[in-house]
Amino acid sequence: MTRIAFYGSSLLSSYWNGAATYYRGMIKALHRHGFDVTFHEPDAHDRQSHRDIAVPDWAHVNVWPATPEGLQAAAARAAEADIVIKASGVGYADDALLEQVMAAARPDALRIFWDVDAPATLSAMRQSPDDPLRRMLPDLDLVLTYGGGDPVIDAYRALGARDCVPIYNALDPDTHCPAPPNDRFRADLGFLANRLPDREARVAEFFLRPAALLPERRFLLGGSGWNEADLPDNVRAIGHVGTVDHNAFNTTPRAVLNVARDSMAATGFSPATRVFEAAGAGACLITDAWEGIEMFLTPGSEVLVARDGYDVAEIMAALSPVRSQVIGQAALKRVLSEHTYDRRAIQLRDLLQRTRPRTTPERNTP
Template structure:
């Protein structure tokens, strides 16, 4: 069975937080017999910052961000059993909706939203968006978070069905490693600079750091070079996926800060949450509804409502306690939140939907 998947990038995590999610889901689906072609545009210098070679479990087509190249890749949708257009591709997002029209009659058509709260806010603000019209003719919306609020919102906008496929961990990719002095810190944060998260990062990370001159803070991610920071913060720029395990395994604790819309909606654990847990990190996350669905607060994750609580939680940590929390988090995600488990769910869903479409067309 063939999947045509149109997304931001499989090969590069540069300005592309969904990379490990795509890799985890698609790689695990390959083990179940699905053959995926992933189409990604050559934009934002992602191809110059690849952190993965083309894998043997997916065919990757990198296309120029031009109308003619777009037409070529859209036309290939006709060869697939399942056609997926993800949110936030970054080039010709509206025009890529044409892949659904190019798909054959018995294909399964899916919009896969990797930033559902933001996408929903955009559609509510602009009722004439092409995506909003396209929803009415799709078989399914999948999201990588959002829970009941997002499901209800998509149904209200006309989606036939909306099902969250949550982030998870690939234990072969994210696992504990030896400490690396490049990432030594009391608290580390890995996050690209984005407008809808910057103020929260100030509140939960930069301002606490400014009040803690005797602590060490490490910031990784793109876009922060011109940001004013306290001397206690060391900024190291983009951190490739190959270094994520060391980044998560080395500090005393690792911080997760949600984007505004995801924190407000809840039920939206970022990929970083599972990457850190998979590496056995002691994770501190900002508070959001539904966190207990994934990790137990106080036992497998520490939850902070503001910057002062981040500092209070740090003050209560030593290496032994941090290691206990990290080990508990790793046990939980390996038992309940792996991409192999997510892929089994997606495999069953795809097969059920394809059977329904075949039955409908035969009637």
């Protein structure tokens, strides 16, 4: 099997780690297609005490101490792999980790940067010509992103990347699927996301404003960081919701909401994992408007699109249980046919097979 050393935030915990679902879906599917993946994650941000899966049988996991010595030891293990991947947002000394991991990679190994927050990463590189990733881009073999479309591809190439290819979020039907309702999640509209600075204003518009406009309706807010927020009386905040409960969270309310972060909405072509989780559970999804959504779900029949909070309120006021179910079932059918992680893994497998390590004098030095 082809060996991959994957350095990311966490495979075992979704706590303050929205990329967990993406990593799990991709790595599980890659395993089925002949890849042996070791995921290297730091013991940081209290994630290890909030694990929501055990070490799976489709990946090895190395949890390393978030110390300079732990980083050095973990980075050295890149030499074991045929493909070395460093993801964005690992959460501990990202720049040093990138440099040490790529330095440890064998000369014949593919060296890849996988960006799960391209708008933020590109902004940082544009602001700093000395940014470590920007300096290293020309010597990396490939940049992968989980969204962004042509704007992100063009931006990465302009900064010196050899190539940039989006591997979009998708559905793992074994993990996200229809589930029986759970009284804990009873509501008219549910929203699940951690509280982040570049999302908060959009959450206020697309979730809290509709709640204020529809005081007789019940709104459910899941995710870390919201307990201290000033919320309308009809909004119930329940804190972190582990991935084991995501299916019930999606299927119990009449509809669920997706709200993109500011940068993702501006870039477009960046469907969050939540879009596919909800569709995979057969939920009726309402999403804020962003360019490219029709590539994934058809507005009006497979997803409902809102331009602002007033639109969300209008949609909820008119949404019957029957229409909610019809839209959810149509979304489920679409993602099962076109947007599974197995399809994404085949795309990535074919891409990796035709990508060759870049030859430079430094990389040919024993």
